[in-house]
Amino acid sequence: xxNTTVExxxxxxxxxxxxxxxxxxxxxxxxxxxxxxxxVSNFFSIGQxxxxxxxxxxxxxxxxxxxxxxxxxxxxxxxxxxxxxTITAVFTASIMDGMNGNLWIAVLVALGIxxxxxxxxxxxxxxxxxxxxxxxxxMANILQGAINVYTAGANITGKPSPILQVLAAKSSxxxxxxxxxxxxIAVIVMFLLNKTKLGQILYGTGTNETAAYLSGVDxxxxxxxAFIISGVLASLIGLLxxxxxxxxxxxxGSNYVMPSIAAAxxxxxxxxxxxxxxxxxxxxxxxxxxxxNLLVAxxxxxxxxxxxxxxxxxxxxxxxxxxxxxx
Amino acid sequence: MFIAIAILxxxxxAMKSIVRNFNAFIPLILLTMGQAIVILSGGLDLSAGTALSxxxxxxxxxxxxxxxxxxxxxxxxxxxxxxxxxIINGIGIGYLRIPPVIVTFATSYMWLxxxxxxxxxxxxxxxxxxxxxxxxxxxTGVSPALEAFGKVIxxxxxxxxxxxxxxxxxxxxxxxxxxxxVGSNNESAYVSGINTAKVQMQACILNSLFIFxxxxxxxxxxxxxxxxxxxxLTLRAVAAAxxxxxxxxxxKGNVxxxxxxxxxxxxxNKIIFFADIPYAFQTLVxxxxxxxxxxxxQAYSLYSQRASLKESKLS
Numbered sequence: 001x002x003n004t005t006v007e008x009x010x011x012x013x014x015x016x017x018x019x020x021x022x023x024x025x026x027x028x029x030x031x032x033x034x035x036x037x038x039x040v041s042n043f044f045s046i047g048q049x050x051x052x053x054x055x056x057x058x059x060x061x062x063x064x065x066x067x068x069x070x071x072x073x074x075x076x077x078x079x080x081x082x083x084x085x086t087i088t089a090v091f092t093a094s095i096m097d098g099m100n101g102n103l104w105i106a107v108l109v110a111l112g113i114x115x116x117x118x119x120x121x122x123x124x125x126x127x128x129x130x131x132x133x134x135x136x137x138x139m140a141n142i143l144q145g146a147i148n149v150y151t152a153g154a155n156i157t158g159k160p161s162p163i164l165q166v167l168a169a170k171s172s173x174x175x176x177x178x179x180x181x182x183x184x185i186a187v188i189v190m191f192l193l194n195k196t197k198l199g200q201i202l203y204g205t206g207t208n209e210t211a212a213y214l215s216g217v218d219x220x221x222x223x224x225x226a227f228i229i230s231g232v233l234a235s236l237i238g239l240l241x242x243x244x245x246x247x248x249x250x251x252x253g254s255n256y257v258m259p260s261i262a263a264a265x266x267x268x269x270x271x272x273x274x275x276x277x278x279x280x281x282x283x284x285x286x287x288x289x290x291x292x293n294l295l296v297a298x299x300x301x302x303x304x305x306x307x308x309x310x311x312x313x314x315x316x317x318x319x320x321x322x323x324x325x326x327x
Numbered sequence: 328m329f330i331a332i333a334i335l336x337x338x339x340x341a342m343k344s345i346v347r348n349f350n351a352f353i354p355l356i357l358l359t360m361g362q363a364i365v366i367l368s369g370g371l372d373l374s375a376g377t378a379l380s381x382x383x384x385x386x387x388x389x390x391x392x393x394x395x396x397x398x399x400x401x402x403x404x405x406x407x408x409x410x411x412x413x414i415i416n417g418i419g420i421g422y423l424r425i426p427p428v429i430v431t432f433a434t435s436y437m438w439l440x441x442x443x444x445x446x447x448x449x450x451x452x453x454x455x456x457x458x459x460x461x462x463x464x465x466x467t468g469v470s471p472a473l474e475a476f477g478k479v480i481x482x483x484x485x486x487x488x489x490x491x492x493x494x495x496x497x498x499x500x501x502x503x504x505x506x507x508x509v510g511s512n513n514e515s516a517y518v519s520g521i522n523t524a525k526v527q528m529q530a531c532i533l534n535s536l537f538i539f540x541x542x543x544x545x546x547x548x549x550x551x552x553x554x555x556x557x558x559x560l561t562l563r564a565v566a567a568a569x570x571x572x573x574x575x576x577x578x579k580g581n582v583x584x585x586x587x588x589x590x591x592x593x594x595x596n597k598i599i600f601f602a603d604i605p606y607a608f609q610t611l612v613x614x615x616x617x618x619x620x621x622x623x624x625q626a627y628s629l630y631s632q633r634a635s636l637k638e639s640k641l642s
Contacts, residue, residue, distance in 0.1 A: 261432070
């Protein structure tokens with residue numbers, strides 16, 4: 001009798017230890033909703049929750065890019081994701097021109113852009129050993145410059161293909177379609193990272209690069225590949241983004257960069273690498289979107305959003321990453 | 328560094344235009360020197376640009392046009408804000424030992440949000456004598472002697488001299504040595520009894536003061552505040568410091584050489600400007616130059632490191 005309770009509590013505490021950060025993220029979301037319901041009426045309703053999830057799914061998708069790069073270690077972060085998505089959307093808009101037949105060309109272009117951006121980021125960080133944040137920030141500048149050049153000559157024309165619009169903007173019943181896309185991606189990611197060797201290699205490199213190197217893993221290649229994956233994913237998200245918005249414009253993706261990193265941190269991805277659960281990142285994205293909704297409902301707009309995100313990220317960094325020297 | 332010198336040599340004859348263009352270079356130079364100090368102490372400040380914007384917003388919020396005394400209040404209050412900015416960054420980098428890039432990335436959004444609260448769109452007002460930080464001649468009723476003096480030594484140069492004196496004094500104190508020690512090896516510095524957290528915080532506060540000087544220049548020039556003013560300057564300051572030979576790993580380099588790095592980068596931008604490249608291309612080109620400059624400096628130092636390792640093996 002006592003034995004089983006001991007076992008039960010052991011299992012519970014192990015469960016708690018493993019998913020502590022995810023549980024915290026979940027509690028934070030509930031708290032925000034309750035808080036929002038008290039201040040703003042009709043905040044805690046099914047419609048509102050579904051809308052929040054729909055808006056949060058893009059943050060969550062970009063968060064996947066961050067998670068892969070962060071998990072590979074080497075204090076990796078990718079600040080260029082939003083800009084990669086924008087440049088893909090801007091370039092493919094005229095290619096697709098509202099027709100499904102041209103979608104495959106658009107996908108090829110997206111893959112090409114993502115591969116190129118990811119490769120440059122990866123080589124500069126993994127092989128030349130530059131700080132990832134500086135490299136990807138510079139890459140973001142370059143991409144924004146390229147977008148400016150492209151849009152200075154002519155207006156951005158073209159529309160996304162209907163398939164993308166169905167995937168990203170429409171709903172089936174009350175559920176937005178993007179939610180299903182997110183769920184499918186989440187399942188694939190969870191499978192790849194938890195059930196195949198890929199996950200072991202990625203997390204192993206992040207946890208202890210010397211150990212990974214000694215067990216025959218090409219650490220530089222893994223980190224470079226992580227950036228390539230991030231670039232390609234970001235580029236494909238750009239296609240979904242244009243599907244959602246219906247048109248492409250100059251800074252459609254740049255506002256997702258900061259939230260995607262914050263979502264990863266809120267979701268419990270350890271910034272030192274070797275860790276990360278995608279469910280946590282999704283919860284982090286929902287938390288940030290709820291916070292945005294609340295701040296917008298309070299009428300604090302853009303300033304409140306950035307200030308709030310900054311403070312949330314700072315506080316969570318203190319709690320999760322802070323490493324005070326014991327006196 | 329060789330590439331950097333080659334770039335400098337190519338437009339050496341343009342040196343006489345330095346004085347004329349000094350005003351355009353000064354904000355980047357000041358930001359680079361501040362950034363260099365932080366990098367030397369083993370940190371990196373990605374919030375410099377938004378901190379600059381925040382300072383201009385605070386300055387123009389406090390000042391009332393036509394009431395000269397509000398200028399002094401603005402100076403004092405913004406100086407206080409500068410200290411707070413430095414202390415918060417310092418707590419994150421030094422005391423809590425969060426990776427500097429990510430903690431200043433987070434704080435940069437705090438400054439941006441605060442600046443947007445004060446000034447959602449560019450604007451604001453400034454007292455007349457604040458123009459002294461840009462050009463003595465533009466102030467109404469200034470004495471001719473001061474105006475003539477301003478033509479020889481522009482106010483921006485005085486700001487730079489203030490900055491240089493500031494660093495000169497600090498570098499002669501114990502703190503100056505400690506900054507290098509902490510930057511090159513945090514652990515051994517700590518074990519030898521240096522309060523590493525305090526030193527890194529001091530570096531952050533120094534950086535904040537340099538940003539404050541740059542903010543004075545901008546408000547003197549524009550007479551207004553802008554929450555988006557500093558965004559592009561952050562990365563350029565980091566790049567300039569690297570071009571000036573500051574190692575991103577910390578502890579290696581010279582702040583005055585970083586100043587030269589900022590000059591080189593400014594010259595390159597000047598060349599782009601003169602080369603009649605369409606405006607739209609300028610962000611693209613300067614972005615490419617920044618990444619090439621950082622990458623080549625780093626590749627060169629990696630190469631020389633390996634060479635010195637080989638040499639030591641041979642002997």
